[in-house]
Amino acid sequence: MSVLLVLAGLVLLVSPGLGLECVQCTDNYNTSCSGNVKNCSGEELCVSIITQSVAANGKRSFTFERDCGAAEWCNFTAAMSSLLSMQIRSTCCSTDSCTPPEPSLEPKVNKSSNEIQCPVCLSHSLRKCVASTVQNCTGDEKFCSLYELKNSAGLTFIKGCASESFCRAPQRKKLENGKLTMGVIKCGSDALQTPLLLLIALLGTLTCVV
Template sequence: MSISIMSGLLLCIVFSMITTGLSLLCVHCSNRVNASCTGLLKNCSQDERCVSTMKQTIFVGGMRTRLFERGCGPVDQCNSSSSLSSMVSIYHRRTCCSTNSCMPVLPVLPNVTKSFNHIQCPMCLSHELDCSASKPNNCTGNEIYCASHVIENYGEQKVNF
């Protein structure tokens, strides 16, 4: 092998080691019971930070599920929260930090308010991708945008709402 090829190869190896060394290491885990978990450290991409996310889903009839997750997430979604109310209410809050193995501040879910805010969005529940037969859905609290969601259940069934 020529010296120029070997030096180019060596330069590529050194550059890849430097690039890997500069990426952020974050714990990846999830817990459905409480707001703590432990897991393996994984490298994030350059545009990601270590995130903690708390999600709560409230189904018709009052059944609730919670999910706490830690991992890598987009920097533009740091310190964000959202809620979506229709036949299912979904609440989420995300916090971030930017040092290796850091633990973001524990995300606290936004207050649930069910008071109508005079905004309505079209809503339907369909097993097809067509939602032409939509009905108005009353938005509550800080919900000021309409969204469309498609949920795919294990690749078998799609629900559009």
């Protein structure tokens, strides 16, 4: 019996550590949601992410999401301005089934020009997003960005001004209706040659407008 106990202890020592258990859910109307608990991998934490999109006609929509995520999502904020503007805020916590603090969206404070100009366009399903106009970037949105989203609704492309944090958003992927949903962000001064990271905080809002 003692040998079996020793062997069991050795198995526990060499087995990979279990990650946190976090609630996974999405809501397009409220800043809270409930759902099933999932096992996170590695050093992931429990995160809450809220994404707001504002169309050119002023129509607003948002998505609130709880899931597992990298530590970089703790107190994360990012923004992109184009024909469809987006703002992302997120929080995290580090115990099983914990509820992260509610992330809050704040009005853009610095609206002064930063002397950066970027091409802007928004396209659904087409292979290209051809920019016919340029936009004067403001505040900390000092990068020209191209966001490409592929999901069950098809392809969406957005060009515009973005903050550095938007360009370096932590990598995320999501399985939606049995299909992998993922986005690619490209940032640079000449509208984008090199993909940087994957982002998928915009699922609900992109299918509505993005």
